[in-house]
Amino acid sequence: MGTDLVIRGRQIGSKELIQIRSVIARQWTQGRVAISRELCRLWNWRQENGHLKGQVCRILLRKLESKDLITLPPSKRGLANPPNRRYYVPPPEPPEVDTSPLETAIEDLPPVRLAMVRRTLHEGLWNYLVYRYHYEGFRIIVGSHLKYIAWAGDRPVACLSWSSSVFRIAARDRFIGWDPQARNRNIRHVVNNNRFLLLPWVRCKNLASHLLGLSARIIGRDWHAFYGYPAFLLETFVDQARFRGTCYKAANWTLVGEMAGYAKKDNRFYEHGRKKDVLLFPLVRDFRKRLQYLGEGGVR
Structure with missing residues (x-):
């Protein structure tokens, strides 16, 4: 060769x-x-x-x-x-969930907490809720990932998941300023928010941005504990035809551009036409220095 x-x-x-x-x-x-x-x-x-x-x-x-x-x-x-092994199959008897309307101010909610449910008894509940109520559903998350349920008291109110980053996104890569060699080495330190679901019977102003803030405070710790290496930058992609990304912007995420509307399947790219905004949130101040780093042993 x-x-x-x-x-x-x-x-x-x-x-x-x-x-x-x-x-x-x-x-x-x-x-x-x-x-x-x-x-x-x-x-x-x-x-x-x-x-x-x-x-x-x-x-x-x-x-x-x-x-x-x-x-x-x-x-x-x-x-x-x-x-x-590849696809989620819903259970014949769905889990019991209180679907009565929950409409209140955030300060009137019971204490809100985020629980990481990957490989716990509540992972099945997360799978079902996202499968049933998220507009993209749920089949499988490939690669490294963590799942969270947000609870208000004893009621689930939202589901989030974080996964391995998309390898090549032009707007994000320009924002970071890394070259292909640094991206190859450090892409694992970028984590993608690939699912965010507020359950449809929950109506609570500012809850979404509050949950994003809670996530940003714990995902770095949990990711390092679960996978053995740190996360320095969070990313997400917001479908322009469906959402405006208001909760992300309210939680201080930065809009850095949009995706080109292409996807990869069977080693080929095809145009699907769905434009998505690219939003980022640094977990550390010197995220660019860390993601551009090419020395031995990595940056902690």
Whole structure:
């Protein structure tokens, strides 16, 4: 191979391809998961919490296969992402939720708290509420993510989730001022607010911006505790045809531009025409310095 490839931050040259093909040959009958785990162990390719980057490695392997550089064994279930792991299936009996109207001033609400529910007993409630009441629904969140339910006393009033950032957004990248090398290295420190749902029976002025403020105070701590590395910048994308982003602006998020109206599917870009505003919120004052950093060990 004349020129090395960089896939998912991993440099792949002739030496790495020989190693990958050798592991595939040894682990062929064990399947793709075993191949990815063995490669991660050989490369010591781990998340900062110590877990192997197995899913990322399998994405790398599929990209190499799409370039005809390797051949992978068939998926044991016939699909790269089995349906029972990929999509949310609502329960036959929905969880019981008090849907009576809640219309009051924010100061008259019971104490409002945000609870992180990823891998807790309340994650199923979050999944159902977002599936049932969010305009985009819920099937799955790919990659790193955390889910939150906002409670007013013992009643859920809102659901939020935060996930891995979108890799390339021109307006955001200009605002940060990083080059492609810094983005490749530090994109994990940008976290995306990909779901924000106020439950439809809740009418409370300023509650949305209040919840965004609460989120900004705890997401950095929770993200670091859960994934082992810090978040420096929050981002979100607001559909211009549906919303004006008022609650984000009231919570001091900065509008930095708009998305181009394209999406990626099957390694190809297509125009969907849905313009979205790009809003950002720094969690640390020197976020640009940290996100532009290229030294060893990363910036804390």
